[in-house]
Amino acid sequence: xxxxxxxxxxxxxxxxxxxxxxxxADQDYDRAQRLEGLIAGLQEQIDELTxxxxxxxxxxxxxxxxxxxxxGEETPVARPWAVRATAAEWTELADWVDWLxxxxxxxxxxxxxxxxxxxxxxxxxxxxxxSSWKAAMLADERAEGTGDQSGYWHDRSLWDTLGRVSxxxxxxxxxxxxxxxxxxxxxxxxxxPQPVPQPR
Numbered sequence: 001x002x003x004x005x006x007x008x009x010x011x012x013x014x015x016x017x018x019x020x021x022x023x024x025a026d027q028d029y030d031r032a033q034r035l036e037g038l039i040a041g042l043q044e045q046i047d048e049l050t051x052x053x054x055x056x057x058x059x060x061x062x063x064x065x066x067x068x069x070x071x072g073e074e075t076p077v078a079r080p081w082a083v084r085a086t087a088a089e090w091t092e093l094a095d096w097v098d099w100l101x102x103x104x105x106x107x108x109x110x111x112x113x114x115x116x117x118x119x120x121x122x123x124x125x126x127x128x129x130x131s132s133w134k135a136a137m138l139a140d141e142r143a144e145g146t147g148d149q150s151g152y153w154h155d156r157s158l159w160d161t162l163g164r165v166s167x168x169x170x171x172x173x174x175x176x177x178x179x180x181x182x183x184x185x186x187x188x189x190x191x192x193p194q195p196v197p198q199p200r
Contacts, residue, residue, distance in 0.1 A: 007046060007049050010042055010045055010046045010049070011046060013042055014039060014042040014043060014046065015118070015180075017038050017039050017042065043087070080120065080123070080124055081123065081124055081127035081128070082120060082123045082124065082127070085127070090117075092130075093126060093127055093130055094117070096130050096133075097112055097116065097126055097130075100112070104158075106162065109162075109163070109166050110159070110162045110163070110166065111166075111174070112126070112162070112165060112166075113169045113173040113174050113178075114178075115169070115173050115177075115178035116165065116169060118178060118180070118181070119168050119169050119170075119173075119181060120168075120181075121164070121165075121167075121168030121169075122165045122168040122169050125161050125164050125165045125168060126161075126165060128161070129157060129158070129161045129162075129165075132153060132157050133153060133157070133158075135149075136149040136150055136152065136153035136157075137149075137150060137153075
C-alpha cells in the first residue's frame with residue numbers, strides 16, 4: 001500500500017470523525033471527548049506521514065509546494081495557517097469564532113457556517129481575522145482610550161472578511177449541512193511557457 005493511499009485513508013477517517021463529533025457534541029459530551037481523542041490520534045498519524053502538512057481543510061486535496069534548496073538546505077516554503085497551526089491554536093480559533101458569532105449576533109450572509117474548519121478559504125480568512133483582532137485590541141488597550149485600532153478593525157477587517165468567509169463556504173452548507181468541497185480543475189501545466197534556452 002502506498003503512502004498516498006494511507007494518507008488519503010487517514011484523512012477520510014479524520015473527516016468522518018470530525019463530522020460525527022459535530023453531530024453528537026451537544027448530545028453526549030463524554031462521547032465527544034473520546035472522539036476528539038481519536039481525531040487527535042488520526043491527526044498525529046497524518047502529520048507523521050506528511051511532515052505536518054495534513055488536517056481538515058488544510059490543502060483541499062491539493063498537494064502543497066515543497067521546499068527544495070541547493071546544497072542540501074531546505075528552502076523555506078510559505079504554508080497556510082491550517083497546516084502550521086497546533087491543536088491549541090485550532091482550539092483557540094474555534095473558541096474565538098464561536099465567541100465572535102455570538103457576540104456580534106451574526107446572521108444571514110455574515111453568519112459563519114459551523115463546518116468552516118472543512119473549508120480552506122474560510123479557515124485562512126478567519127485565522128487572519130483573529131490575528132488582526134488580537135493585534136487591534138491589544139494596541140487599542142495600550143493606547144488607553146486614545147487609539148483608533150478597534151474602530152479601524154471593525155471598519156476595515158471585520159465585515160469585509162466575513163463576506164469573504166461566506167463566499168468560501170458553499171451555500172449548501174448553510175442550507176442542508178456540510179457539503180464537501182468538490183475538486184476544481186488544476187492549472188494545465190502544458191500551457192505554461194517553456195523556458196527559453198540561455199546563451200552560454
